Amino acid sequence: MLRVGRRRAAYGGGVRETNMPAVVERAAVAWAGITVRVPHDWSPTVVSGDGTRGHLKVMSPDTRSLEVRWERPSRPVSPAAALQRYFTRLRKDVGDKLTIRERPKRLDALRPGGQEAIPYAWEAECRAVGCIWRCAECGRLVLAELTAERGADLSAAVDIIRGIRDHSEGGWTAWALYGLTIAVPERYRMERHTLLTGHQRFELRDRGTVLTADRWALAELALRDTTLREWFERRERAELSRFAYEVDEAEVRGHQALRFTGRVRIAHLPARAARGAAALALPALAFDARVWHCPESNRIYSLRGELPGRDGLLEQVAACIECH
């Protein structure tokens, strides 16, 4: 589980490229197939889990916060039964002051038909508007709830809950946090992530293949006395020593970019793979990367891959990274 301090981040939402899978369009917070669109000054404070079960929390600058929990039960669970269980737990937590309304009129049609959606509202020390549903397509049971202090305006819940996507689309999964937004084939899982103020990194893995996306702030300062190549090679020296590569020029999203092409050095292949005849039978892992400076956002981006071959995946994913 990741817990990050409350912080305001400006999201680069709203950009649409014709070659970008629709799944990343206006994604503000996206994790394991769950995509939530929230106002630009809201920040994720918790992201955890995977496609089977997970939780994310996004906080507004005021008292409102959105929580989304999902699971893919091994046996079908009806949203009605799951909601009653949720209310039982809630009653234990907040005591007798709790008042609940199921299916309030103003929350009609929050979700598409066929999802057995049940909107609800509750009030105790604080108040909440939420909805539970089950998606027939992916089998996920999702509970999304906007809470705030009593008397707060929760009308934003309608648009936010309506806008939640609960599965990957067209074979692509969006991942987006603190302005780093990427779409990758859905077989990739988040292996590691870094979310610092000046640097975000997603490391996504599908068995032996890895895609790593980076976003660095203050590009102008970083590049004041050096070139992009020098800066990148110095910064990522340890990582880059694992590869034999060449560098030439390319273009990403209208920016001049560096293209790194090469392969993983034999010494850095997993020990078992590098031994004996097995090594010959294995395809060499290709190293492929793009690094670019986006002056519009004053950031440096990189996408690198350790992939079985050069099949255009890296270009496709790089073109989906919203830089400005």
Ligand SMILES: [Zn+2]
């Ligand atoms: Zn779904």
Ligand SMILES: [Zn+2]
């Ligand atoms: Zn850009």
